[in-house]
Amino acid sequence: MKRKIAVEDSLSNLAKELKKDGFEVATLNNNNLQNVDAVVLSGEDNNMMNMSDIQTKAQVINAKGLSAQELKERLNNQLV
Template identity: 35%
Template sequence: MARVGVEHSLTNISEALRDRGYDIVELRQESDARGCDACVISGLDSDVMGIANTVTQGSVIEANGLTAEEVCRHVEERTNLAR
């Protein structure tokens, strides 16, 4: 199953993805995203300073305004395309 990084504040999304069999990595710092097939972020503090460093080749999914189920669907769609 795909490896998914999830921002540490999104515990409901981590649990939903773990229940679906995804390997979850808690994102606390930039280096945690390395090797992830997808990353889920809250989007609350994205691009605050106008700096965008890329540390993963995987998809980045912004969870702001989405339910855990909607985020899971996005992850499934994007990780299935990568295979």
């Protein structure tokens, strides 16, 4: 089963790598946070979408400093 991952727009390079490895990648927005398995953020300390009250059951991963391979490993380990 494909895992659906919401990825912050600024991480398009990582999104491309995830797609290559078979992940279903979606743009990060308020409408799809309940329908994804994980959310990947850049780690920047800002509220880029002006959403401070968002709740999701998805895994949230800070990609700051991670290579594409490290991110894929983390997703594969956490999305069991």
